[in-house]
Amino acid sequence: MTFQPFDLTGKVALVTGGNGGIGLGMARGMAQAGADIAIWGTNDTKNAAAVETLSGDTKGKVKSWNVNVADENAVDAAFAETVAHFGRIDSVFANAGIGKLAGSFIEMDTQAYRDVLAVNLDGVFFTLRAAAKHMVERAKTGDTGGSLVGVASLAAIEGAARNEHYAATKGAVISMMKSIAVEHGRYGVRANSILPGWIATDMTAGAQGSDVFETKVISRVPARRWGTPEDFAGVAVYLASDASAYHSGDSFIVDGAYTIF
Secondary structure, eight states: OOOOTTOOTTOEEEEETTTSHHHHHHHHHHHHTTOEEEEEESOHHHHHHHHHHHHTTOSSOEEEEEOOTTOHHHHHHHHHHHHHHHSOOOEEEEOOOOOOOOSOGGGOOHHHHHHHHIIIIIHHHHHHHHHHHHHHHHHTTTOOOEEEEEEOOGGGTSOOTTOHHHHHHHHHHHHHHHHHHHHHGGGTEEEEEEEEOSBOSGGGTTTTTOHHHHHHTGGGSTTOSOBOGGGGHHHHHHHHSGGGTTOOSOEEEESTTTTTO
């Protein structure tokens, strides 16, 4: 038999915030590797467009749900619906996130702080808690395995001026994933983080095309370019595949070597 560790045929992957940017890039990679894909997003138009795109990438099933991950009840209900539709979920990428850059830390609005935490931290917690429960219950019937992934950021490990609320959520995600990895390894469930660098998405639209930003930041990226959503397809396929069955509790930095330069 040919060794095909990255074949995702028969596996189901859920991506929150999967209707655009990094989330869609990961979803496309997994779809092209044969996975069925579930997309959670809050914009129906973008959800529909993502389903259309992904349906052209895979022979598997693709479906989207409108889910606000900051809403605990909505997450639990949507997760149950997703499992009912696909029969199971093998990997979950908690990618949904928002950013609200402040003028300065001392000017940061409390509501903005709470809004960012609600999506970027509470949303990850609610999503992965539901996923872990599903995977543990499945493991107790003899069907072990599963992959949980939290999408963090370089802001978690580098100083992010005027972005303290965002940085705090991303640092917490890394710690959460390590704890999940230790507790759930006995069920064959692994947990890892992905830390994107400077990626050309809607969230960074304000910096793209800025001569100052290109000169002071992007010129320092050893890869000499912005990252793209497509740059996350490979790591997503790896983490969703059996090739990563013994790889847990790790943080994957995808930044064109920016951090170490």
